[in-house]
Amino acid sequence: MDDLSDLIPRFDLRGMDLQLDRMDAALHDLGHPCRSVPAIQVLGTNGKGSIVSFLESALCAAGLRCGVTTSPHLVSWCERIRIQGQPIALDALRSQLQALQPLNERHRLTPFELLVTAAFLAFQRHACELLVLEVGLGGRLDATTAHPYRPVVAVASIGLDHCEHLGSSLSAIATEKAAAIPPQATVISCVQDPEVEIVLEDTCRTQQAKLQWVKPLDPTWQLGLPGEIQRSNAAVALSALQALSGLGWSLPETVIQEGFATARWPGRLQTVQWGEHRLLLDGAHNPPAAVQLAEERKRWTNASSGVVWILAIQAHKDAVAMLEALLQPQDRAWIIPVPSHRSWSRSALLQELPQLELQLHEADRLEAVLTQFSSDGWPTPVPIVAGSIYLIGDLFARGIVTAE
Structure with missing residues (x-):
C-alpha cells in the first residue's frame, strides 16, 4: 500500500480532537525532537499556505536548511512534510510512521498530531536550522503549538470557518487562534477585521509580544502566486523573514525577491x-x-x-x-x-x-x-x-x- 491509510488513523474515527496533552506527552517520550530549532508558526483562516510557500521559497533561495509542515495535502501525505522545498520520500514517511505506531497507540494521536510528530523527527534527522509550521486548526490546542520555540508568528487573514470547533463569532475564533502566540514573540499580521485586530493587540500586550501590521507589497514585487490577496500574504512573509535577523539570519532582499517570484502553491487560482x-x-x-x-x-x-x-x-x-x-x-x-x-x-x-x-x-x-x-x-x-x-x-x- 502506498496511501499510508494502514498507518494513519482514519479521520472519521480519530478526527478533530483538539488538545495539547497528547502531543506534549508524545514529544516528551521522543526526547523533544527539534526542541531548540526556531520556528516561524503561521496561523489564520485563509492564506496560511500561501504565506508558507513564500517563506519556504525564500528560505530555499537563501540556502537555509528549512523544514516545513503544512496541511491539508492535495495528492500525497508526503506533501505535508518538506525539507528544503522537497516532500519527504514516501518510503521514509512509511518507515517513520511504522516506528511511531507504539507511541501512537500509547497516546492515541490524531492523524494531524501523528504527522506533525513525524515531521519533527524528519527535521531533526536532516539537521534543519529553521522550521516553518502551518497551524492545522485554531492555534491554542494545535499540534504545532507543542513546539516550544516559536519566536516569530505570521498571521494570515482570520475569518469565520470551523465554527463547530473554534466558536461562532469572529472574536471567539481570533481568540482561539491568537492563544498560540508565545511570550516575547514577534507577531506579523496583514490588515484584519477590527474585531480581530482588538484580539491580536490584547493578546500581544498580555504576552509582551511585538505586533507589526503590514501593508500589501507594491507592484514592483514579482510574485509567483496569482491574485491580489497574495500581495498581503507576501508582505506578512517578508516581515517574518526580516524578523529572523534577531535570531542571527539576515536574508538579502534580492534573495527574498527571487524566492517570492518563484513561489508555487497548487490549487490556488x-x-x-x-x-x-x-x-x-x-x-x-x-x-x-x-x-x-x-x-x-x-x-x-x-x-x-x-x-x-x-x-x-x-x-x-x-x-x-x-x-x-x-x-x-x-x-x-x-x-x-x-x-x-x-x-x-x-x-x-x-x-x-x-x-x-x-x-x-x-x-x-x-x-x-x-x-x-x-x-x-x-x-x-x-x-x-x-x-x-x-x-x-x-x-x-x-x-x-x-x-x-
Whole structure:
C-alpha cells in the first residue's frame, strides 16, 4: 500500500480532537525532537499556505536548511512534510510512521498530531536550522503549538470557518487562534477585521509580544502566486523573514525577491488543462475565501457577461454565504459532490436560496460538466472550479487535469 491509510488513523474515527496533552506527552517520550530549532508558526483562516510557500521559497533561495509542515495535502501525505522545498520520500514517511505506531497507540494521536510528530523527527534527522509550521486548526490546542520555540508568528487573514470547533463569532475564533502566540514573540499580521485586530493587540500586550501590521507589497514585487490577496500574504512573509535577523539570519532582499517570484502553491487560482481546454482552480472553501475570489473576478476579462462556476462544497460549510458572495445574476453554477465527503446538493441549496433556481445546475462529477461544455462551446472566461481543496486534490490524483 502506498496511501499510508494502514498507518494513519482514519479521520472519521480519530478526527478533530483538539488538545495539547497528547502531543506534549508524545514529544516528551521522543526526547523533544527539534526542541531548540526556531520556528516561524503561521496561523489564520485563509492564506496560511500561501504565506508558507513564500517563506519556504525564500528560505530555499537563501540556502537555509528549512523544514516545513503544512496541511491539508492535495495528492500525497508526503506533501505535508518538506525539507528544503522537497516532500519527504514516501518510503521514509512509511518507515517513520511504522516506528511511531507504539507511541501512537500509547497516546492515541490524531492523524494531524501523528504527522506533525513525524515531521519533527524528519527535521531533526536532516539537521534543519529553521522550521516553518502551518497551524492545522485554531492555534491554542494545535499540534504545532507543542513546539516550544516559536519566536516569530505570521498571521494570515482570520475569518469565520470551523465554527463547530473554534466558536461562532469572529472574536471567539481570533481568540482561539491568537492563544498560540508565545511570550516575547514577534507577531506579523496583514490588515484584519477590527474585531480581530482588538484580539491580536490584547493578546500581544498580555504576552509582551511585538505586533507589526503590514501593508500589501507594491507592484514592483514579482510574485509567483496569482491574485491580489497574495500581495498581503507576501508582505506578512517578508516581515517574518526580516524578523529572523534577531535570531542571527539576515536574508538579502534580492534573495527574498527571487524566492517570492518563484513561489508555487497548487490549487490556488491555478490555470490547468483539461484536454485542450483551460480551467481555473481555486481552493476557496469558506465565506471569507469566497469574498476574496469574488474580488478577484472583477479583474477577469469578460466576467461582467457572466462566469460559469463548478462548485463542490462540504455539508458542514456555509455554502449559502459562499454562493451569495460568488454568484452574480448573470452567472451559472454547477453543483457537484466533494469526492468521499458529505456535500451540499442543488436541492439543499435551493431550499435556502430559491431565487437561484434558474442559475443552479447539478452533476454527479466534474467530467460530466466539462464534457457538456466541450460540446456546447467552452465558456469565456474559463470555468472556475472551487469550493473544496479535496475536489482539487482528487482531480490531480486521478490525472483529470494537468498543471500548465
